Amino acid sequence: MSMTLPKELYKTRWGEAFVGDSLELLPKLPPESIDLVFTSPPFALQREKEYGNEKQEDYVEWLLGFAEHIKRVLKPTGSFVLDLGGAYVSGRPVRSLHNFRVLLRLCDEYGFSLAEEFFWHNPAKLPSPIEWVNRRKIRAKDSVNTIWWLSKTDFPKADVRRIPTPYSERMKQLIADSERFYHPKKRPSGHDISSRFSSDNGGAIPPNLLQIPNTESNSQYLRYCAAVKVKSHPARFPEKLPAFFIQFLTEPGDTVLDIFAGSNTTGAAAEHMGRHWIAFEKDRNYLLASIFRFIEEVPPDELIELWHHIQSSEYPFEIVRRQQEMVFMETSTQ
DSSP: OOOOOOOOSEEOSSEEEEESOHHHHGGGSOTTOEEEEEEOOOOOOSSOOTTOOOOHHHHHHHHHTTHHHHHHHEEEEEEEEEEEOOOBOTTSSSBOOHHHHHHHHHHHTTOOEEEEEEEEEOTTOOOOOIIIIIISOOSOOOOEEEEEEEESSSSOSOOGGGSOBOOOHHHHHHHHOHHHHOOOOBOTTOOBOOOOOOOOOSSBOOOSEEEOOOOOOSOHHHHHHHHTTOOOOSSOOOTHHHHHHHHHHOOTTOEEEESSOTTTHHHHHHHHTTOEEEEEESOHHHHHHGGGGGSOOOOHHHHHHHHHHHHHOSSOEEEEEETTEEEEEEOOOO
16 A cells, blocks of 8 residues: 555554644545544543543544545445444533434434444443442443444445354244254244244344453453553553454455554454555654554563564564564665
């Protein structure tokens, strides 16, 4: 792909990671060059977080500033998947409508179509906000993010057969012996289900409720961050989340872009699935530490030495796999 982007911070076989503001980097991508934009921007929370987030009153306008750029770089068959967490209005036990305002304006003003809404249920999410849930106990725990799957056309690339969910034990019985276990009859709705369950499709059609716990505690990324005493990104999502949409909406060799990469979970998921990836992240330290997602096991003493070498180098790095080993190569800026 021909790009006029600045020199990458690091690259792998499948991807490239760039430090910078996405509003400045997106215009440097060729038009209609991206198959999937999957991203999770900083949420519109009441308190400012260390990784940077906009104030609630400014959030919608800030986020919509990326819309035209995203639409320009997407292929006609491409998709834009946006993970947005909910929030409460400051000082009040009522929900902010910012995520719905973002959706409506993306469709009404920027011409995106809502292909489907998804909901990410994180059963491990801590109760919040403390005031309404823990102290006064007048609201339930918020454990669901809205995920908008948007597209430029009515028929973006998608294949639900690539993301089957495991069959239940009952369904396995029906497939194995439908004559014995299944007796078709009309449902109360009047819908007539008369077909037999005779074919095994490798799994069931998944629902649009994604139950994925965010319980990462001992991953290589976290262990390596702790070993070299560098702070890990505090707002990570599980790799299974972008992996679901990458598998669903792209094919091997396609290109995935994350404009708020953080610790580059999206890039790692794309790498593991044979998709090209591009990561944009403003914070150099977070992006530099994300390199831990792409290296093999390294002894602690070698890891510390390697990290010091990476930090002190003025050159970007290329991670190259040679005979099952991960090798860091300094690449010239010339």
